[in-house]
Each structure stands twice: as structure tokens, then as C-alpha cells.
Amino acid sequence: MPTTVGRRADRLALVQRVTSGIDRTVTTALVGGRLGTLVRAGIVAFVAYAAWLAVGIFGRPYNFFDMKIYHGAIVWWASGHELYEFIAPDTTLGFTYPPFAGLVMLPMAHLPVQAAGLVNALASLTALAVVLAGLLRPIVERLAWPLWFSVAIAVPLAAAIEPVRETLGYGQVNLLLFALIMADMIGLRWRSRRGTHAAAEDGPLLRFIYSGAWAGAGIGLATAVKLTPALFIAYLMITRQWRAAFTAIGTTIGVTVGTFAVVGNESRAYFGSVLWQTERVGAADMTPNQSLAGLLARLYDSIETPGLLWLAFSVLILALGLSRAANSHADGDELTAFTLVGLTANVISPISWTHHLVWVIPAIIVLADAAVRRREASRGPAHRAAQLSGNGGLPGVSGLRPPIWYPTLTGLRHGVAAIGLYLLFLISPIWPYEHQLPEVSHYQDGLFGALMENSLAVALIVLVAGLPWRPGAEPVFYSDRMGRVSVNARR
Numbered sequence: 026m027p028t029t030v031g032r033r034a035d036r037l038a039l040v041q042r043v044t045s046g047i048d049r050t051v052t053t054a055l056v057g058g059r060l061g062t063l064v065r066a067g068i069v070a071f072v073a074y075a076a077w078l079a080v081g082i083f084g085r086p087y088n089f090f091d092m093k094i095y096h097g098a099i100v101w102w103a104s105g106h107e108l109y110e111f112i113a114p115d116t117t118l119g120f121t122y123p124p125f126a127g128l129v130m131l132p133m134a135h136l137p138v139q140a141a142g143l144v145n146a147l148a149s150l151t152a153l154a155v156v157l158a159g160l161l162r163p164i165v166e167r168l169a170w171p172l173w174f175s176v177a178i179a180v181p182l183a184a185a186i187e188p189v190r191e192t193l194g195y196g197q198v199n200l201l202l203f204a205l206i207m208a209d210m211i212g213l214r215w216r217s218r219r220g221t222h223a224a225a226e227d228g229p230l231l232r233f234i235y236s237g238a239w240a241g242a243g244i245g246l247a248t249a250v251k252l253t254p255a256l257f258i259a260y261l262m263i264t265r266q267w268r269a270a271f272t273a274i275g276t277t278i279g280v281t282v283g284t285f286a287v288v289g290n291e292s293r294a295y296f297g298s299v300l301w302q303t304e305r306v307g308a309a310d311m312t313p314n315q316s317l318a319g320l321l322a323r324l325y326d327s328i329e330t331p332g333l334l335w336l337a338f339s340v341l342i343l344a345l346g347l348s349r350a351a352n353s354h355a356d357g358d359e360l361t362a363f364t365l366v367g368l369t370a371n372v373i374s375p376i377s378w379t380h381h382l383v384w385v386i387p388a389i390i391v392l393a394d395a396a397v398r399r400r401e402a403s404r405g406p407a408h409r410a411a412q413l414s415g416n417g418g419l420p421g422v423s424g425l426r427p428p429i430w431y432p433t434l435t436g437l438r439h440g441v442a443a444i445g446l447y448l449l450f451l452i453s454p455i456w457p458y459e460h461q462l463p464e465v466s467h468y469q470d471g472l473f474g475a476l477m478e479n480s481l482a483v484a485l486i487v488l489v490a491g492l493p494w495r496p497g498a499e500p501v502f503y504s505d506r507m508g509r510v511s512v513n514a515r516r
Contacts, residue, residue, distance in 0.1 A: 069177040076181035083452050084190045089142035092196020094118055095130060096138040102127060103134040108291045109299050121299070121306055124291040125284040126198075126250045142196045149193060152204035154180050159211045160360065160387060163499070164394050183386050187453040187481070191380035198250070203383045205243035206254060210363045212240030213269060213501045241269035245276025249284075256347075256370045260362070263347055264354045266501075306376050310467065312459040315481040316377035317342065323467040323479060330375070339373040346372070346489045357500035361391050361492060368489050372482075379481060385450055388488050392443035395493050399436035439493065446484065454480055 098111040098120035108127050111119050120127065133141040157179045158172065165175045183189050192199045216237025233239070241261065247254040255277070261270035285292040307314070309330045310322035317338055318330040325331055346369025353362040367384030371377045458478040460467050468475055476483075 065171070065174045065177075069174070069181075072178050073181040076185035079185040079451060080190050083185075083187075084194065085456065087190075087194025089138065089194070089196040092142040092145060093138050095120065095196065096133060096136075096141050099127065099130050099134045102291075103131065107294070108288075109294050118306075122250060123252075123281070123284070124288050124295055125280055127291065128284060128287065129250070145196050145198070146193045149198075149200035150180065150184065152200050153183060153189065156204050156207045157183065157386075159207065160390055164390075164397075168397070182447075186385070186447065186450040187379050188382040188385060188450065191378070192383070195380060197380045199380055199383050202247045202251060202254065203386075205247045206257060206363070206367070207243075207387075209240045209243040209257075209269065209273075210359055210499075210501075212237040212243075213266065213359060214499065216240055217501045238268075239272065241272030242276045244269075244273040246280065248273065248277045249280040253370045253374050257363070257366055260347060260350055260366045263351050264362075308462075309375065310462055312455055312461070312478055313379045314376050315371075315379055315382065315455070315479070315485065316374050317372050317482065317486070318375045319377070320479050320482040323475065326462070326467050328462050335375075342372050342486065342489060343369060345369075349489070349492075349494075353494035354501065356494055357497040357502075358391075358494040359499040359501040360387060361494035361499070364388050364391060365489060365492060368485055368492070372485050372489055379453070379455070382450070382481065382485065385446060385484075385488075388492055389443050389447050391492060391495065392439050392446065394498070395495055396436035396440035396443060398495055398498075399439065403435035446488075449480065449484055 094113045094116070097113055098108060101111040102108040102120075108120055108124065113119065133144070136144065154176060158176045161175050161179060162172055165172050184193065189200065191197070214237070215235050244254055244257045244261075248258065258270055258273045258277075261267075261273065281292075308322075308328050309318050310328050311319065312323075314322075318335050321335050321338070322328065322330045346365050350362040350365040350369070353359075353365060364384055364387040368388065371382055371384060374381075454477040458470050458474040460469055460478065467478060470477075
């Protein structure tokens, strides 16, 4: 009996020691977790503050200039006047979007202009955060980084660069259109996985969302608001993603026809005359126009773009951009494909203000991820070579030695390109060299000044020609209703 009692006492002591150890481990983990969360929150706060300072240093004075025009036009229209007859006070500018955009903006007629600008900024930042979460999720899951932390850092970093700060400061809609288009890319991603995100207990709405069957609707809505996203429809057709292409076309036509039924006078005015009045948006050579047309006008030191030259180069860049996007899709990187299409649209559009250039955001992400992927891939051969060298080599294996320069420098050029692209659009060197004909020549500051004034346009063209894609990173291959696999999956 005493022996049994002693054994029980020993077991009880052992259990107490184990329990105590577990308690200490759990407590340490909780404390460490809380400390780590506090450190990450501090980093996020520091990055947000640094981004705020960067906007103050490199940005321009912002007072919702474009929002004032939109707001004034909508109030004018709501008061019974013709939408496209509105001219903002002390300017020659009026409403330039299709009438469907006017219908979408109509509720802001009940808000003061500053409140409308703040609502637009909040909605745009929310859309940016959602898009970044969708784009970064596959990357951070692979790297085992916290998604919330990655997105919390990425949002202020993105908000500081030229396209985003201009969009927010002027009250533009580019981030909202960007979100609509990228939603379709994510929908295509879900569709290729056959709705694996949906659980059995999810309702029909969630199952429909995760099925991705709606992909194309976002591009259609964006095209109905602004015509340049129509290039994504051409891309979907080239890559034979027919369902998404027809969904986009149907959405665009349906929304446009529906708008005709509601506001026929404005629709006829827009498509009959306003659409072709390019002078309503400004001169081609204006510095913030960083499209190919603006670049050529400034290089020729002319207010107008040399038409035939612009047409020839536009066709070349269009073919290059769409072919590279199709190849990216075929190699399983839909994000880069969409990015190339967006960049191509920026380049060939007659007017691409700096706030239109939001497609540099996914371009930076692609370059940074390409650098990380190449560095990770190089570690395998490097480790193998080191093992073989340490073992004196293996029979029949030659030419392998311990690496000298990789993996340290592997992916360096992509990482430098990502950082350089970010810094270029953060600093935005076009503004110190801003000139306007006929008062001042675009060569007033010499060739270096001309290069700086066109630096963002040159960067866009280089990205269309050289942005790398990541094979297998974002595969979007699926079977359509006729049972045929997307043609690019068979190549």
C-alpha cells in the first residue's frame, strides 16, 4: 500500500511539473505573441507616418480639384440642366465621363464637395486595401508572413506614390476602377480552382461568388465608366477566356443600353459629340500626360501629337503588350498578364494623367516577388553543390562547386528594379521640370530636363517591353461548358 501511494505521489509530481512547463510555455508564447503584435503595430505606424511625410514632400497641393468639377456637374445636372453643358468656374473643364458614371455619382449631389471628396478617398483606400490583400495573399502564404501585417504596410506604401496620392488628392475614381478589374482576375483565379474556397454549408450566394462565374462583370462595369478598360476584353478574347469576355461585353452593353433608357439625352450627347472632343481634357503635351502621345508631343516640342507616328508606335506597343500578356497567361501568371494589359492601356491612350498609372502597383509586386522566387530557387542548387563538394563529389557528377556569388545576388536585378520603380513613382521627378507650350519649351532645361519630364512614360514603355512573369505563380486554366480546356493550357 505505501508503495502504491508513493507511486501515485511520484506521478502527481510529474504531472504537476509537466503542467507547470506547459503553462510556462503557453505564457511565454502569449507574451511573445503580444510583443510581436505590438512591434508589428509600431512598424505599421512608422510606415504610415513616413508615407504621410513623403506625400507632403513629393506630392502637390491637393484640394479635390477634380472632385469639385464632378460634384459641380452632378449638382448642376440634378438641378435640371444638361450634364455636359456644365463648365467649372474659372476653368474650361466639364464632365467627361459617360452618362453611366454620372448616374453612379448622382448621390453625391446631396453632399458638400469636401464630404464627397472624403467619402471617395475612404472608398478608394478601402478598395486599395482589398485589392492588395487579394494580390499579396498567395505570396505571403508561401512566405509564411501575416497577411494583415503585409497589407497594413503595403497600403500606406502604395498610397504615397504618384498615381495613388494624385487619385486621392484630386478626388479621382482610378482605384475604384482598378478594384473592379482586379476583382475579375481574382474571380478567374477562383474559377480555375473550381470554387474550392466554398464550403458545403455555404449558401448559394457564397458558392456563386467563389465559383468565379461572374468574372468579367467588373471589367464590363469599368468599361462603362471609362472606355480604356475595354482593352481587357480584347485580352480575354485573345486568350480564349470566352465566358469572362462575353460577361464583360454583356455587362458593358447592358449597362450602356440601360443608361440610354434612363438618360437618353445625355447618352446621345456623349456618344454623339462629347466623346470626340479631346480638347475637353487638356492638351497632349501637358506634363502630367505620361502616355506615348504626351511623350511624342513633348519630344517634338509641340502642343499636338504627331498623329501618324503615334499611331505606328501605338500599334507596335499594343501588339507587344497583348502578346506578352498572352504568353504570361499561357505560362500561368495571370497577375502579370493583367498588369501588362493595364500598362499597355496607359501607354497607348491619348491621355494618361499620372493618376491613371495605378498599374505600376502590381508591377512592383511582380518584380519584388520575382526577386524572392529567384533567390529561393537558387538555394536548392547552391545547397546541393555545397553538399557534393563537402562529400568529395559523386561519381558521374562534375562541374558543381560551392557557390561564390549566389544565392546572395540571385534576383538582385529584379529587386533593384522593384525598388527603383517604387522610388521613381514616389519622387515623381516630372514636376520640377514641368513646362507648358507655347510659354516655355519642353527643352528649357536641356536633355536631362526633357528626360525627367518624360521619365514616367519611359518607365511604362520599359515595363510593357520587359516586365517578367513568374511561371506557375497565378495559373488560370479552366474548362468551359463545351468541355475544352483554355487553349493556352495546352501549349
